[in-house]
Amino acid sequence: MVEFAGWEMPVEYSGITQEHLAVRSAAGLFDVSHMGEIEIAGKDAPAAVQSIFCNDASTLQAGQAQYSAILTDEGTFVDDVVVYRLRSDHFLVVVNASNIVKDYNWIAERLGAFGDAVAMDATSRYALLAVQGPAAAGIVQPLTGVDLGSLERYSFAHGEFANVRGTISRTGYTGEDGFEIFVPPQQADRVWQSLLASGEPAGLIPCGLGARDTLRLEAGMRLYGNDIDETTTVFEAGLAWMLAPSRRTQTQPLTRKLVGFELVEPGIARRGYDVFVDGAPAGKVTSGTQTPTVKKSIGMTYLPIASASPGSGLDVDLRGRRARARVVKLPFYKR
Amino acid sequence: MYPTTLKYTKDHEWIDLSGATGKIGITDYAQKQLGDVVYIELPKIGTKLTQGQSFGTIESVKAVSELYAPVSGEVVEVNDALKSKPEQVNTDPHGSWLIAVKLSNAGEAAGLLDASQYDQLVQ
Numbered sequence: 001m002v003e004f005a006g007w008e009m010p011v012e013y014s015g016i017t018q019e020h021l022a023v024r025s026a027a028g029l030f031d032v033s034h035m036g037e038i039e040i041a042g043k044d045a046p047a048a049v050q051s052i053f054c055n056d057a058s059t060l061q062a063g064q065a066q067y068s069a070i071l072t073d074e075g076t077f078v079d080d081v082v083v084y085r086l087r088s089d090h091f092l093v094v095v096n097a098s099n100i101v102k103d104y105n106w107i108a109e110r111l112g113a114f115g116d117a118v119a120m121d122a123t124s125r126y127a128l129l130a131v132q133g134p135a136a137a138g139i140v141q142p143l144t145g146v147d148l149g150s151l152e153r154y155s156f157a158h159g160e161f162a163n164v165r166g167t168i169s170r171t172g173y174t175g176e177d178g179f180e181i182f183v184p185p186q187q188a189d190r191v192w193q194s195l196l197a198s199g200e201p202a203g204l205i206p207c208g209l210g211a212r213d214t215l216r217l218e219a220g221m222r223l224y225g226n227d228i229d230e231t232t233t234v235f236e237a238g239l240a241w242m243l244a245p246s247r248r249t250q251t252q253p254l255t256r257k258l259v260g261f262e263l264v265e266p267g268i269a270r271r272g273y274d275v276f277v278d279g280a281p282a283g284k285v286t287s288g289t290q291t292p293t294v295k296k297s298i299g300m301t302y303l304p305i306a307s308a309s310p311g312s313g314l315d316v317d318l319r320g321r322r323a324r325a326r327v328v329k330l331p332f333y334k335r
Numbered sequence: 336m337y338p339t340t341l342k343y344t345k346d347h348e349w350i351d352l353s354g355a356t357g358k359i360g361i362t363d364y365a366q367k368q369l370g371d372v373v374y375i376e377l378p379k380i381g382t383k384l385t386q387g388q389s390f391g392t393i394e395s396v397k398a399v400s401e402l403y404a405p406v407s408g409e410v411v412e413v414n415d416a417l418k419s420k421p422e423q424v425n426t427d428p429h430g431s432w433l434i435a436v437k438l439s440n441a442g443e444a445a446g447l448l449d450a451s452q453y454d455q456l457v458q
Contacts, residue, residue: 011370011397012370012397015370015371016370016371016397017371017373017396018371210370210396210397214396266374266376266418267374267376268373268374268394268399270399290373290374290394290396292371295373297374319392319399
């Protein structure tokens with residue numbers, strides 16, 4: 001168990017590799033209740049959400065969700081989030097656990113300008129369970145009346161799960177098909193047990209923070225605090241696709257960008273290790289691991305634009321030993 | 336559960352002594368703490384080790400850990416087979432030796448832990 005943003009969370013249950021492979025080949029069950037939930041509601045909530053978050057929330061119908069972010073005026077990340085439109089004038093924003101207070105304050109400060117719009121930190125009202133992997137739909141379907149076949153990626157529906165009222169969305173952080181289920185914390189254990197029992201014959205196993213990290217990294221998904229933060233812009237992070245069209249104009253020329261790399265020499269590049277291009281310091285590894293699926297040492301780092309093309313070389317200092325690496329296209333793994 | 340034929344260190348290595356040489360590995364407790372081992376870096380044959388000094392690293396998906404020499408001596412053999420199958424350290428920790436060392440000070444072995452002392456240490 002490790003302390004994570006004020007929560008005691010398991011790094012692994014049966015082992016990171018086994019859990020990772022289960023999600024790629026069958027399914028895994030994650031307790032991600034540490035994630036924060038902030039609700040924004042009121043007649044003017046749509047205008048407020050459109051203003052505060054960078055993606056185009058006006059395209060969202062009730063029942064749809066989108067990846068988005070809160071950006072500073074400089075275009076750097078206050079947080080990356082998922083915005084759910086519950087009703088035309090009611091939104092639920094899932095935020096990173098370590099940023100709940102910062103995000104809430106940021107949102108509350110800006111709501112005043114929008115008249116009828118209020119924000120509530122609803123984190124304690126939701127437990128969040130994620131079932132991820134190709135077998136996920138077959139595991140969850142017997143427990144709910146929601147027709148999962150008609151639930152598109154990044155859409156959600158309300159219903160009962162193992163006789164517990166909740167909300168299910170076809171979202172996740174693993175690069176696989178899967179679902180995230182919001183239920184009241186008091187009943188989360190029951191839903192967890194029911195999902196485990198339903199999924200066991202299909203190969204579902206409980207998964208911890210370790211596999212969550214290796215899965216998302218392999219899928220090229222950025223992690224707040226590692227790969228993106230208040231010093232990195234949405235353009236540098238390669239996430240400009242999520243900007244509303246009116247926000248896509250870049251005011252500063254791009255000097256560096258986030259790239260994926262793989263080591264071509266033995267070793268594992270870990271977060272914080274120094275990166276060199278042609279012998280000169282170029283930054284640090286923002287995320288790194290040995291991927292259980294393809295058994296390669298992979299990572300992400302920010303590199304100067306001139307050195308950021310796939311195939312370009314770099315070196316990573318592995319505690320005193322420089323190992324060769326090369327830039328590869330993200331993601332490392334695609335379903 | 337810890338073989339009585341081995342000697343142990345507080346840093347969770349074991350050594351299997353046979354005359355003036357000993358084969359060195361990491362304990363079941365150590366492999367459980369590390370989780371899935373995916374990479375091992377070992378010294379070259381001929382490297383001189385001092386007791387307590389790092390002689391390599393062992394990495395799992397979640398962590399990197401130093402390997403410490405239980406005794407002083409010279410590396411006379413390296414288990415290169417582990418490089419392609421590092422997971423053997425997880426499945427058979429007490430059978431997966433990393434290096435063999437020719438002891439330069441046989442007296443050091445007397446200070447190592449026996450199986451029951453080590454078992455108590457990790458309880």
